[in-house]
Amino acid sequence: MKTHKIETPLNDNVIEKLRVGDLVLINGYVYTARDAAHKKLLELINSKLSLPFDLKGQIIYYVGPTPAPPGKVIGAAGPTTSSRMDSYTPLLLSLGLKGMIGKGQRSEEVKEAIKKYRAIYFLATGGAGALLSKHIIEAKEIAFSELGTESIKRLLLRDFPAIVGIDIYGGDIFKR
């Protein structure tokens, strides 16, 4: 098992080094979005309006955290099931998105798009929301506040642990 410490935004040099099963510690800003936020992003794209953040090189973390208790940055913040976002993902990757953090398997279309646009899919441990919250040192809501937990938030990660689930070489941790 190889461990890489990586920084966002991601570039091709970093992505080329990552292979399925490698452990990564992610540092830097990522953006949260679940199904409801993806739907809204799609509406903005279709209407040729600008997005709440520039997708280039960024990572989307599929998470809807619990509210931050007093004195904490965020509540429990583990990954949600990625496949619910599959239908939106190829388009976002074509627009420059480089990475995703979630849990569970992805569709063939997403795998193809990951290869084509040189991106990466990370798995975080589902149901480890309390532990993972310790690796989030800043959280700021930046769009769609009406969605509550599903709004888009910018998170600053420090050594956030994840595993490479799908790489640009066609590797898929779920295919054995």
Place this chain on the structure above:
Amino acid sequence: MRRIGKEEIIREVKDLYKEAVISLPEDVSKALKDAFNKEEGTAKEILKQIVDNERVSLEDRIPLCQDTGIAVLFVEWGCKVIYEDGDPMDAFNEGIRLAVKEGYLRASVVEDPVFSRKNTGDNTPSIVHFEMVKSDKVKITLAPKGAGSENMSALKMLKPAEGLDGVKAFVIETVKKAGGNPCPPVIVGIGIGGNFEKAALLAKKSLLRKIGESNPNPLYAKLEKELLEDINSLNIGAMGIGGKTTALAVHIEYYPCHIASLPVAVNIQCHSARHKEVVL
């Protein structure tokens, strides 16, 4: 006759929910530690995070999982207990509402499943299953159920001719299809017989049984054991990345059924198998 009032129900439900989301039942906690000790490689690393998560959750009072579920309550209401404070559902939901607010839990319920999908903002309404029992007590079991595992559950009306093989094949197919999505290691709850809704309810109820306890009927106990072995040889493993432990337990509950039916429901429970009970 005994009286139980609204305030007592509200307080107890609130406390149950707040505690259930930060502490696992002892049997679940032990099963996860055993799985960690048995596992190797990346799956061990994942199980380490799961075990560590429990400690952090208790220490920091942060929920084990951000999906604090839709609250499912099983209520055994003693027939000697009188409630005169209006609709008891109001009291159950008020307890949930307060727990969500005071415990900083996630509001994960939408008011309309198809059209508005607007979040109710306080995680109500809850889902309450009432049962009348012969006692002067009220037992409330609260089990927050996350969608990751619930979405991977399935029900099938088999033909009686499909029999035991059909039951086994459907369970295995459901667990296989779920893969890493329901946050394995899972508990597989199976309801067999009854009718359409009875099978589903039996499956859900079986998830409350302690890990390590078998169905009292030796035929079903044997089936539980065989299915657990079959599931753990699928190599799905923790979070679906491969490994020895795909399921911590298989629990089956059964009920008589129609001559023409063989309903089977498979309710999958993630490793964060949270539930807590109180007797009033």
